[in-house]
Amino acid sequence: xxxxxxxxxxxxxxxxxxxxxxxxxxxxxxxxxxxxxxxxxxxxxxxxxxxxxxxxxxxxxxxxxxxxxxxxxxxxxxxxxxxxxxxxxxxxxxxxxxxxxxxxxxxxxxxxxxxxxxxxxxxxxxxxxxxxxxxxxxxxxxxxxxxxxxxxxxxxxxxxxxxxxxxxxxxxxxxxxxxxxxxxxxxxxxxxxxxxxxxxxxxxxxxxxxxxxxxxxxxxxxxxxxxxxxxxxxxxxxx
Amino acid sequence: xxxxxxxxxxxxxxxxxxxxxxxxxxxxxxxxxxxxxxxxxxxxxxxxxxxxxxxxxxxxxxxxxxxxxxxxxxxxxxxxxxxxxxxxxxxxxxxxxxxxxxxxxxxxxxxxxxxxxxxxxxxxxxxxxxxxxxxxxxxxxxxxxxxxxxxxxxxxxxxxxxxxxxxxxxxxxxxxxxxxxxxxxxxxxxxxxxxxxxxxxxxxxxxxxxxxxxxxxxxxxxxxxxxxxxxxxxxxxxxxxxxxxxxxxxxxxxxxxxxxxxxxxxxxxxxxxxxxxxxxxxxxxxxxxxxxxxxxxxxxxxxxxxxxxxxxxxxxxxxxxxxxxxxxxxxxxxxxxxxxxxxxxxxxxxxxxxx
Numbered sequence: 291x292x293x294x295x296x297x298x299x300x301x302x303x304x305x306x307x308x309x310x311x312x313x314x315x316x317x318x319x320x321x322x323x324x325x326x327x328x329x330x331x332x333x334x335x336x337x338x339x340x341x342x343x344x345x346x347x348x349x350x351x352x353x354x355x356x357x358x359x360x361x362x363x364x365x366x367x368x369x370x371x372x373x374x375x376x377x378x379x380x381x382x383x384x385x386x387x388x389x390x391x392x393x394x395x396x397x398x399x400x401x402x403x404x405x406x407x408x409x410x411x412x413x414x415x416x417x418x419x420x421x422x423x424x425x426x427x428x429x430x431x432x433x434x435x436x437x438x439x440x441x442x443x444x445x446x447x448x449x450x451x452x453x454x455x456x457x458x459x460x461x462x463x464x465x466x467x468x469x470x471x472x473x474x475x476x477x478x479x480x481x482x483x484x485x486x487x488x489x490x491x492x493x494x495x496x497x498x499x500x501x502x503x504x505x506x507x508x509x510x511x512x513x514x515x516x517x518x519x520x521x522x523x524x525x526x527x528x529x
Numbered sequence: 530x531x532x533x534x535x536x537x538x539x540x541x542x543x544x545x546x547x548x549x550x551x552x553x554x555x556x557x558x559x560x561x562x563x564x565x566x567x568x569x570x571x572x573x574x575x576x577x578x579x580x581x582x583x584x585x586x587x588x589x590x591x592x593x594x595x596x597x598x599x600x601x602x603x604x605x606x607x608x609x610x611x612x613x614x615x616x617x618x619x620x621x622x623x624x625x626x627x628x629x630x631x632x633x634x635x636x637x638x639x640x641x642x643x644x645x646x647x648x649x650x651x652x653x654x655x656x657x658x659x660x661x662x663x664x665x666x667x668x669x670x671x672x673x674x675x676x677x678x679x680x681x682x683x684x685x686x687x688x689x690x691x692x693x694x695x696x697x698x699x700x701x702x703x704x705x706x707x708x709x710x711x712x713x714x715x716x717x718x719x720x721x722x723x724x725x726x727x728x729x730x731x732x733x734x735x736x737x738x739x740x741x742x743x744x745x746x747x748x749x750x751x752x753x754x755x756x757x758x759x760x761x762x763x764x765x766x767x768x769x770x771x772x773x774x775x776x777x778x779x780x781x782x783x784x785x786x787x788x789x790x791x792x793x794x795x796x797x798x799x800x801x802x803x804x805x806x807x808x809x810x811x812x813x814x815x816x817x818x819x820x821x822x823x824x825x826x827x828x829x830x831x832x833x834x835x836x837x838x839x840x841x842x843x844x845x846x847x848x849x850x851x852x853x854x855x856x857x858x859x860x861x862x863x864x865x866x867x868x869x870x871x872x873x874x875x876x877x878x879x880x881x882x883x884x
Contacts, residue, residue, distance in 0.1 A: 295789065327756035330765050330786045353786055357762055362787075385753075 294361040300368060308364040314399050315355070315363075315392070324391040328352040334380035334389050346373035348380040348389035355392055368407040371396050404497035416502045419495060424509050426474035426482055431457060431467065480517060483510045532878070533637030534559040534604065535870050536623060538611055538813055541569020542856055543848025544642035545593040546863035551640075552600035554871045559636060560603055561625060563610045563809065567594040570644055577675035579856060580713065580720045581750045586676075610809075614816055618843020619877045637877075638843045638870040639817065641827060642863065643809035645849035648699025648707070648802040656770040657695070657800055664778050665771055665798045667698075668714065671721045680728050682796045684776065689796035692725055693735040693780060694718040695768045700803030701739065709824050711803030712853040715742045718801045719751035719761070726759040735762045735793075737782060744855075766791070771798060803853070810850040817844055826852045837866040843873050 294301065300308075315321065334348040335341045341348070350370070354362045371393055378390040400408040422428045431453055433439075436446045449456055453468050460466065464473040486492050496503040514520075537547050540562030548560045566572060568590035571579065576586035597603050609627035616622050619637040647669050650659035659665050663684040674680045682689040696718060700711040715738070722734045736755075741763065743752045755761040768782035777794040784791045806814075806826050813819070814827050819839045822828035827846045831838045837845045847866040848859035 327753060327763075330763075350787065356756075357764075 298361060298365055300361075300364050303364060305360065308360045311367060311399050311403060312358070312360045312363050315395050318395045318398075320391060320395060324388045324395065325352055325355055326385045326387055328356055328387060329385060331384065334383055334387070337379040337382055339377060339379065340373050340375050344370075344373040346370055348374070348393075351389045351392050351396075352387050367396055367400055368405060371400060372407075372411040398494070401494045401498055409498050412498050416499050419499070420502050420506060423483065423486060423492075423495075423506055424479070425470050426479045427471035429471060430469050431471065432469055476513065476517065480510075480514060480519060483514075532557060532874070533619060533635050535867075535874070536561065536611070536621075536634075536636035536639045537642060538639065539569065539642035539644055539809065539848070539850070540564070540567040540594070540605070540607070541642060541644050541848065541859075542571065542590070542593060543644070543850075543859040543863040543866075544569065544640070545590075545597045546860045547640045547642060547847055547867050548597040548603050548605075549593070549600060550864055550867040551871065552597070552602040554867065556602065556867075556871050556874065558600070558603045559634060560597065560605045561609045561611060562605070562607045565607050567598070567605070567607070570646075574647070574669050575673040575676050577672050578720065578724065580716045581747055583720070611813065611816060618841070619874055621843070637874045639845065640837075640863070640866045640870055641810070641813050641817070641819070641839075641844070641846045641850050642848050643813050643850045644807050645804040645810070645853065646807040648711075648805055650698060650800050650802055652705060653698055653800070654702070654704040655698075655768070656772075657698070657768070657798070658771050658778075659800060662771065662773060662778050662798075664796060665800065667800045667802045668694075668717055668721060669802065671725075671799055675721070675724055675728070680725055688729045689732050691733050691735075691793075691795050692797045692799065693737060693768075693793075693795050694722065694799045694801050695780075696736065696738040696741075696801045697767065698800040698802050699805070707803065707805065707824070709803075709853060710742055712742070712744070713855045714801040714803055716744075716747045716751050716855070718799070719743070719747075719755040721799070722755050722761040723751075723759045726755075726761060732796075733762065734759075735764055735795075737764050737766055737768050737780070739765070739767055764791075768798075804849060806850065813850070817841065819844065819846070822852075824852065826850065835865075835869075837862055837869055843870070845870055 328349065330349065332349060338348050340346045351366060354366060374390060374393045376390055376394065380389040418428055434446055434450050436450065439446055457466050457468055467473055492503065534557040535551050537544050537558055537560045540560060544560060545567060548558045551558045564573060571586040572590050578584065579586050579589055598605055606625060606627055609625050611623050612626045613624035614621055618639065620635055621639065622633055622635050625632050625634060647667065650657060650667055657665055664682055666683065681687060696714060699705060700707055700709060700714065718736055722736060725732060725734055741752055756763055764784055766783040766785040768780045770781045772779050772781065774794060778798055779792055779794045780798060781792050810827060814821055819841060820828045827839060827850050829836055829838055829846060829851055830840050836851065837847055839846055845866040847862040848854060854862065
């Protein structure tokens with residue numbers, strides 16, 4: 291059935307466009323182990339932490355995909371798909387369905403097509419993406435500022451004032467850092483960058499946030515140059 | 530002393546199995562069938578393939594009938610009914626009415642195998658319009674079409690693009706007065722859905738249900754198979770009404786999973802009609818003074834551990850005359866009834882000898 295509900299948000303998007311993305315999800319190599327058949331038993335929703343806080347239901351993903359409801363699929367692809375915490379509690383399904391896995395594939399399709407909703411949903415992650423892809427670590431100690439983390443309480447002030455001292459109290463030397471979570475060797479950063487490039491992750495970032503992508507590429511290619519690596523010659527990096 | 534035969538009433542799966550089994554135990558059998566042919570409902574209602582193993586109903590019932598009739602101890606009377614009975618087992622005098630008139634016979638024990646009839650969809654309290662719309666049919670109609678190898682949309686004779694089943698028609702319904710689950714309709718709907726998908730590959734098939742009741746191995750043999758391999762769509766929610774829009778029937782119901790009302794045009798709607806006691810079952814209960822249980826089937830008195838003994842010693846019931854049953858249970862009950870009937874007669878013979 292392909293009913294389009296009166297309250298559907300994406301009424302104006304042509305069916306063919308929605309169907310193309312739908313087919314792309316089903317063509318994914320992981321699809322055949324993602325969805326067998328749904329009992330509508332609700333165990334996935336019962337187990338789902340996101341379902342407790344959002345209007346989100348992993349069961350609906352299983353149902354909509356099984357029913358090939360292309361219109362509702364497109365609604366989910368633009369909205370609810372971002373409410374999942376990807377914890378995979380839903381995989382306790384008695385039919386061995388993997389609603390979280392369906393969502394993984396759907397997110398990748400949303401990102402690869404640069405959907406506006408995906409850009410918005412991932413906006414807050416740009417900084418983290420940049421940080422992890424350029425430094426190899428996600429959160430730096432110097433991000434612990436009272437302005438940014440008021441919910442961490444009054445101690446944050448004290449910690450941030452003497453961050454350098456606190457960090458030196460940590461036994462491993464690799465943790466005596468304030469601008470990075472820990473020391474990451476440049477070679478490691480280069481290798482990580484090459485992995486992200488090779489696996490198509492950088493292309494996804496280009497779709498989602500072109501600005502971040504351009505800065506990242508500039509910074510990293512400079513680093514590669516410094517080390518005498520040819521961006522297109524992976525062997526030289528790995529050796 | 531001549532041994533009185535066991536009277537088996539009904540030549541369907543239970544009756545045929547009972548007849549064969551009794552003869553193999555050395556008991557003479559009088560098998561009475563009101564129709565001209567043996568095989569019971571699977572034959573009379575033109576079933577195509579049996580659930581769950583898809584064996585041809587024709588072949589399977591022929592095998593059962595051959596097994597019963599090839600026994601020299603089995604005396605088969607077709608086109609015959611029991612019209613009167615007096616006395617108690619092991620000496621009940623029954624009057625048979627057949628093509629050659631009436632005849633009185635003394636029987637030692639009785640096994641009632643008079644089965645069920647399909648619920649008449651004209652009695653449903655929704656608005657499905659079985660007698661109004663050509664494209665609203667029943668599970669039984671589907672069997673007939675599948676047996677003929679031609680599943681089509683009745684109003685046009687063309688292959689359908691969209692077919693749905695509506696479960697629990699005439700079952701589990703207080704309004705109708707049929708409180709019971711008919712046990713087999715979920716499995717049969719899955720079986721027919723698979724057959725339709727195989728017969729018409731580009732036809733979408735939907736099953737609207739309250740809950741799919743798949744006993745034991747039917748779960749993966751039928752339900753999972755239909756859903757996973759044959760892409761049959763199962764939608765929890767029952768249709769309340771069928772209307773017509775142009776040349777097409779439209780179903781109206783709730784998709785309870787999605788929390789949405791739905792209205793969908795269908796080329797064919799199949800009503801999954803349940804089981805009711807057959808006229809023969811009701812008549813035999815009256816004739817042999819067998820109490821009915823609360824669902825109007827013949828009451829058994831042994832609870833869960835004895836599903837074939839009635840309140841009258843020496844009179845037993847097997848198959849759907851005692852309540853909804855699949856073939857496996859009907860045939861198993863027939864075996865149990867034969868064992869009890871033979872045991873009853875043997876005990877009585879021994880006590881007569883020693884007296």
